[in-house]
Amino acid sequence: MNTLEINNLRKEYVDHYTGETIPAIGEVTFSIGEGEFVSVLGPSGCGKTTVLNIVAGFIDHTAGDVLVHGKSVHGPGPDRGVVFQSHALFPWKTVLGNVTFGLRMKGVPRVERERAAADILELVGLSGFERKYPHELSGGMQQRLGLARVLVNEPEVMLMDEPFASIDAQTRRKLQQDLTEIFEKRRPTVFFVTHDIDEAVFLSDRVVVLSARPSTVAEIIDVDLPRPRTWRETVEDPRFREYTHHIEERLGGGEPDAQAG
Amino acid sequence: MNTLEINNLRKEYVDHYTGETIPAIGEVTFSIGEGEFVSVLGPSGCGKTTVLNIVAGFIDHTAGDVLVHGKSVHGPGPDRGVVFQSHALFPWKTVLGNVTFGLRMKGVPRVERERAAADILELVGLSGFERKYPHELSGGMQQRLGLARVLVNEPEVMLMDEPFASIDAQTRRKLQQDLTEIFEKRRPTVFFVTHDIDEAVFLSDRVVVLSARPSTVAEIIDVDLPRPRTWRETVEDPRFREYTHHIEERLGGGEPDAQAG
Amino acid sequence: MTTMTPPAPTRAPARVPLLRRLGTVLLAHPIVRTLGPFVPFLLIWWAVAATGSVNAAFFAGPGEVWQSFTELVRKGMMPSYLGDSLERLAYGVGFGLLIGLPLGFVVALSSWARRLTWPLLLFFQAIADIAWLPILIVWFGFSLTSVTFVIVYTVVFPLMLGIVAGVDQVPRELVNAARSLGAGRLRVFFEVIVPGSLPAVASGVRTGLGYGWRALIAAEIIVGTSGIGFMMFDARRAGEVSQVFLGMIVLGVLWYALDALILAPFERATVERWGLVRQMEAAR
Amino acid sequence: GCGGGATVEDPGAEGSAASLRAGYLSAIDQVGLPLALENGYFEDRGLNVDIADPFPTGVDALNALQAGEVDLVQVGTPLVPAAQKGDELVLVGNYTGSASQASIDDTMAVVATPDAGITADDLNSLRGKRVGVSVGSINHLYLLGLLEKAGLKTSDVTIVNTAPPDLGVALETDGIDAAIVWDPWPITITDQVDGAEEVMRGGGHIPFVGYQVTTREFLDEHPDEVAAYLAARAEVDKWIRENPDEAGEAATRWLPGTESAVAQEAMQHNVKQLDPRFSACNYLALDTVADLMAQGDAAEPDFDPAPYFDPAPILKVMEENPDLFEGLPEVPAPAQVEEGYTYDQAAADKACP
């Protein structure tokens, strides 16, 4: 059984005021096996965040099935950790408070919480900022905090919405590498939304390419690169470039979203 | 005279509650000539947004001078258009309302405003979304709207804070190309913050590399690539790769921000 | 606020059983939605009155209240009292808004005005309007002016405090964006500060009007010679408890109408449409 | 609501010489004013009287007088502190009280349930009780009078400030043990509250006071109007004394919600106090009341009532229309006053039985 199954998923947003409906997801079907890392790529506005929100249980879908561990999704839960495109930090909590939030919810004792938080903050390069509030962080730092807040929980399923979008190339490289290591060690199931093709190929076991809105699955690419992966070795693998070129062409075909529903 | 001069700029954030100060900008000096495109690169949290906010007149600096057209900066003004890292769209205005805002402020008549808006929305791929409100847009669409809102005004000076961070690779390429064309046609003065090295080199006349926080200027690289530029031709220029490699190494040296003030 | 209407269902109706769907449609009907909640209260009221467990000299059941209503309407007293009350309210609220809105924004936006008036604002808002009445009566007599003053007093403070809070919550970034797009101070005010603070302003208006209504009643009780508040006071003096109850119902219904017909649609069309306030997703 | 004449927003036709604006409270002992209008007694005297809508309390009536909204009001105890605060008041007649005796309080009663154990025979039974009165009003003074008679101190009872309409609820919900109040409330409350009864009425413990009050300025400028007004009031008082049931019935038109049986019963008590004449006893009454008020912290001590009385207009009426005062008890000779009368407390004390 796949950890995550998305069958014939459709979603239309309804505008309560005009009564208009906007088809966001045309028809999407794919699945993610246990311990698999799947990236979703697609033009801006095609519905990636929408799919992720549905899997997370934040919004309802119009048609189709979404199963997590074989069960229909009903609302959010701690089995699925979410990294938000818009960070969604708690403004009233310090960096430390944000990072330890999930552990507190699980009832992890304070000392342990803080130890785990220290490790993860070190990892994302936020050590020393424990007592700051989110509004005192730069955009990239906020994004890293959002990432740390989920990583520290070690959820079985991770849903990540462009977690590295606002981070500089160097830090990003490092974090991609770190995420790979974490993934290879713990083997969570990962649903990863990105618009960076290199990143998708480097991190994933499979890459789902979506068409423009209303999105359908344009192609699913199996990434057959050996693990453990490191940037240094992976980029030298000729298949890496093959994959990225292939995807680039696949995506280049679709024009960016330019027509409303 | 340079359009923008930043001399010995220093900035410390003061925490009103703890009384603590956090040095964000150590000492930064550089300038941007009229009609020049300068990108600023640096690790996340190094102070790029801070410099941009100071130039925009949003926040005060601790020491040094910031001159725009030879005059000290006092508050924001329409001579400097700003694309925000966090979009800063007006939630109470539709896409069209956001885009035409600046023109309305200038007193441009309605018909003209809407014609200009239609062109620019076409450019950023938001045609058909004129009547939507920002909260109905995807992350990337919001970012493109923030960009369109400034481009349509054709300001003399443009300050852009990671305007392409949340946009997919294809759209991004297209927008970079469009921006280059606009730049080459109108020759505004551009202060462009990014963490994408390729982007910085492709777009810029010069690239300013900042060190980690408290930031100083690590290096300023003159990008001697012919204009008009197109992606197709530019990537084939061997100097393009030379520049990007050079910057990559320069940045690689600095670790991401990991120590608080 | 709009916020109080359930969001239109986004879920595919196809998956819901027919009966439940019918129930949903019925429950969603505006009349059912509006009047439904009052049904249990009416029943309890009726039951309490019917059992006679409460001394009838001090408690009237729905039947008696209805009777007094028809009687007062027939005698023409209800329309005339209602007219008087509404006229006073209109004056009070009109002046209250006229004074409170601009003053609120001035205090919110000018650091000088804020410094000079904030402590006074807090000081005077605690002093009950009705505490002013003894002095007002000496100044203005038993007149419309006294009543208007009391209502204005009541409306102005929550309005001003609401506006200040609302303006403080407008993201600084949006002001910056507008400034750098060429908006001058005045434009920033109308284009950013006003809409950005609108949720809080709307809430201030709502609270202010609601309490202004209360002040009217209080004032009519004290300096009253006509109006719904006077009717209640007079009925109490005369031991006509059913008229006291009637007064309360009339007040509630009128305010409800004002709120539901004017304030709520306004909020729905603005702050909710803009996504500034939203109904929370149901916890699932 | 039911007040006949002008509303407060419309102060009436002030230009006409023979016109006067008068105010009253919704109380059974004050309906003489509207009834005089109803019976056409003002009109008969060529006087155009506008009656303001009834004021909630005497305090409000005095405020309205001060604010110039009315020319003449019917007020009792509140005039003492108002006078002490400098209001230039003039008392030109009574709407309730007595010119022939020192104390009269037939319209005042104590209402309680039998559980409270309060009886007229043993005033000591008030000790330790929670008594509802309107602080500063005449019922408060009646309580003080009772306590004095019983040899009790103020601190021996708990005074609960209660407006008359609330007394019923207060008794019903056991917020008080006894209510002291004027008519028609004792009658209403015994009807409303199961088991409540009048345990005491009157008894001559205090002088009940209620005066026709105007301002010095108005009296000086309109002496004839005031006299005509007092004559009409005396005429209606006489009519009420002679036709109490009819008057009780008529009163219900001016006191909405009052049942005619209640009004008629109250009117029976009320007619005993309808004496518009002035005598030394009325000076003494105010003096006594002021002392009681001072004792109850409702006024400053050492109030001199004399400067506020102006008996000239009513004396003129008494002289010109003796028929209007027929049937009233004879004023004891030593208590009779004439123009230029100087008040002497000791003498008045002796003169009034």
Place this chain on the structure above:
Amino acid sequence: MTTIDSPARTVGRVRRPGPRRGSEAVWFVVPFVLLVAIWWLVVEVTGTTARTFPQVTDVIAALAEMAASGDLARHLGASLQRMLIGAVLAVVTAIPFGIALGSSPRLSAFFSPLLRFSVALAGIAWIPIATLWLGYGDRAVIFIVWNAMFFALTYNTVLGVQQIPVQTVRAARSMGTRGPRIVWEVLLPGALPSIVTGLRIGLGYGWRGLVAAEIIATNAGLGYALFLAQSQFDTGVIIASMVIIGVLWLLMDRLLLAPLERRTVERWGMKAVS
């Protein structure tokens, strides 16, 4: 407020704990000094009598006398006790109720008509029923205080909850926050800016309700003092009582609400700080 002011100038005025407190205190007092000066002058120049409006000195004398006679302490004690109980009841009912309405469309659909209906019913209008149900005494007065605060506080809490960004709530839910914890961890802090405003407005009305209600069933309290003063035409005491109420409320704001606000919503960057 600096929203429109160029931030370049405002941010320069750095708030440091020490001296800022001092100047804050000065700025707090200045308006009152001005007000009192104007009051004194106007009464003096126009020759207004105490019956119409008392002179500053009359009020000070009234205050001194109230203090000396022990009336002040008696009235203050009685009022504060009722106010405290009423306010606490309002806080523990209105905030949870507001949060429930703000977070549940069903509840709000059911209750909002009732809520709208009852807003218009002044505390005084409730007196006949309140005394009947709660007895003629303190409890009825406390009910009126509660009633005066409840709606302002509820409305503002609802608004606060509805302004919490949807993603923030989602984030908490996806980390396993459920039931009461979501209230404590997200809804309450998220709605706090608006709740503080609700408290400001509500407490003001609470005082108002108290003053209105203390004329019933009491023989102590500031409202009762006002009633007595009014029936004795003692404008000095009337104004003195008003001053006391205003000062008490200011203290409450300065000592309770302002620090709460400083430590929370301002610290968290949820409110622009001037």
